[in-house]
Amino acid sequence: MTQPSSEATFDVVIVGGAFAGLSAALILGRARRRVLVCDGGPARNAPAHASHGFFANDGTAPRELLQRAREELRPYDSVEVRSILVESASALDASEGSAAAGAGFRLGLADGETVRARFVLLAYGLTDAPPEIPGLADLWGRAVHQCPYCHGWEVRDRPLGLLGSWRTMRQRASLLRGWSTDLTAFIQDAGPESTADAAAVEIDRLARLGVTVRTEPVERVEGVGQGGLRVFLEGGDAIDLGGLFVAPNVTPRSDLATSLGCFPVEGPEGLLPFVRVNDAGETTIPGVFAAGDLLGGTQTVVMAVGSGARAAYVINHRLAHEAAEALLA
Numbered sequence: 001m002t003q004p005s006s007e008a009t010f011d012v013v014i015v016g017g018a019f020a021g022l023s024a025a026l027i028l029g030r031a032r033r034r035v036l037v038c039d040g041g042p043a044r045n046a047p048a049h050a051s052h053g054f055f056a057n058d059g060t061a062p063r064e065l066l067q068r069a070r071e072e073l074r075p076y077d078s079v080e081v082r083s084i085l086v087e088s089a090s091a092l093d094a095s096e097g098s099a100a101a102g103a104g105f106r107l108g109l110a111d112g113e114t115v116r117a118r119f120v121l122l123a124y125g126l127t128d129a130p131p132e133i134p135g136l137a138d139l140w141g142r143a144v145h146q147c148p149y150c151h152g153w154e155v156r157d158r159p160l161g162l163l164g165s166w167r168t169m170r171q172r173a174s175l176l177r178g179w180s181t182d183l184t185a186f187i188q189d190a191g192p193e194s195t196a197d198a199a200a201v202e203i204d205r206l207a208r209l210g211v212t213v214r215t216e217p218v219e220r221v222e223g224v225g226q227g228g229l230r231v232f233l234e235g236g237d238a239i240d241l242g243g244l245f246v247a248p249n250v251t252p253r254s255d256l257a258t259s260l261g262c263f264p265v266e267g268p269e270g271l272l273p274f275v276r277v278n279d280a281g282e283t284t285i286p287g288v289f290a291a292g293d294l295l296g297g298t299q300t301v302v303m304a305v306g307s308g309a310r311a312a313y314v315i316n317h318r319l320a321h322e323a324a325e326a327l328l329a
Contacts, residue, residue, distance in 0.1 A: 009116040010036045011319055012312075013107050015086045015256060016123030018043040019301050020292030022069040023308035024121055024315075029076030031316045036115060037081040038107075040253065044125050044293060045150075045301070047141030052150050054301045065301070085110040089120060089256050091285075105260075105287065118322075119315045122257055122283070122290040123308060126273065126299075128248040131163065131188070134220040136246070143229040144221070144244045149300055151243065152179035154227075158242025161231060163218065165189050166199045168247065173211050176245060184212040184239060186231065214239075252294065261285050265296055272296060281311035289315060 012028055014021045017039025028035045045051060045062045052058050057065060073079050088108035104118045128146065130136050136144055145151040159182040162172050166187045173183055185206055190199045203213050216233040224230045224240060231239045250273055257264075257275045262283040265274040274296035281289045291307040293299045 007106075007114055007116055008036075010034045011117065012036075012119045012121060012315055013038065013086070013105070013115060013117035014121045014123055015089075015107075015254065016040065016121075016125055016292065017070075017081060017083075018066060018123070018125060018292070019069075019304040020125075020308035021121070021123035022066065022073065023305040024123065024291060024312035025073055025079050025081070026069070026076075027309050027312035028316060029073060029079040031312075032078055033316060033319060035079045036117070037079065038086045038109065039081060039083050040085040040124060044128065045141070048150070049142070051301045052153065054305070062301070082109075086124075086254070086256060089260050091260070091287075092116065118287070118319065120260075120288045121308075121311050121315070122254075122262075122275065122288065122294060123292045123304075124253045124256070125293045126250040127253050128250055130246055130248045131218075133163075133218050135223075136221050139221060139223055139229055139244075143223055143227055143241075144246055146246060146248060147300065148176050148179055148245060149298070152176065155243035156180060158182070158228075159184070159240065161186055161239070161241045161244040163188065163244060163246045166202045170202055170205050170209070172245065172247065173206060173209060177209065180242075181210060183210070184214060184241070186218055186233075187213060187215050188217065190215040250293075257283065257288075257290065257294070260288055262288060262290070280314040281307060282314070 011033040012035045014024055014037045017037050021037055025035050025037050043062055048062055050059045051062045086107050087110050090106055092103040092106055104116055105120050106114055106116055108114050130140055156179045160180045161184045163186045169185050173185055206213050216235050219232045219234050222230050228242050229244055252273050262285050263276045265272045265276050275283055275290040275294045277283050277290050281291055283290050289311040291311045292304040295307055
């Protein structure tokens with residue numbers, strides 16, 4: 001493919017303008033790299049009133065953190081941030097790349113423009129899909145939470161609930177006990193369709209941990225009091241809680257990793273919605289890196305920031321080495 005004359009070329013295109021992407025952009029901007037950050041929409045934790053666990057920024061609203069991060073990029077004129085989706089990405093053939101480096105990539109933006117980049121950093125994150133229980137989505141990020149590291153301190157020593165599968169409930173309850181020992185597990189798949197013997201063993205273990213187990217379907221939830229909620233069960237019971245922790249289904253916000261050929265992470269029950277990377281943050285496709293929630297594991301602001309910075313350091317080292325080798329050739 002012949003390069004269009006209007007096709008801009010960047011050292012790095014970062015797909016995703018939240019914590020991982022902006023962290024990488026700051027490192028690369030300070031290294032005087034030409035960078036395009038494509039911000040495709042609200043951050044995953046936008047519903048939360050505050051972000052926690054990020055040193056010197058504990059309790060700051062996610063939106064404020066991102067606004068400050070963008071402002072801090074202004075002095076670095078080699079970094080461009082656009083509010084736009086990246087709709088396609090593909091590898092360039094060898095004839096379109098530099099002699100000293102890999103060919104790079106072409107990315108198609110939602111406005112029809114195409115750009116080139118030597119490296120691509122995927123930082124577009126995940127989308128949460130909470131269980132379809134009436135009232136639950138309205139309380140997401142307020143009385144219904146995903147991460148105890150992010151919200152456990154604010155509801156410490158209050159009655160707390162966990163909603164989900166018996167398969168992961170004991171692990172989650174064991175962790176949440178650090179914030180409260182008054183726990184109720186709402187197990188939604190312990191009926192005849194589940195592996196009854198295995199479920200019974202896990203329910204017994206939960207009881208031995210002091211966790212109250214309810215296996216009735218949750219009909220709806222409602223907010224009550226100052227940040228609390230009430231869980232209504234099939235059969236008429238209602239339980240008041242200081243917070244409910246839910247592990248939602250998650251999906252990538254884009255299929256770019258798949259279209260580029262990056263391998264996903266494999267779990268015990270099949271492929272997971274995460275991207276496989278090495279210790280440098282590089283995916284199975286050379287030149288394509290990933291950061292943030294796409295990596296799986298602990299998904300918090302501070303981890304996203306760190307993974308974005310790690311990828312940026314490695315990318316800059318690669319660019320510096322390639323430029324030196326070209327001069328020595």
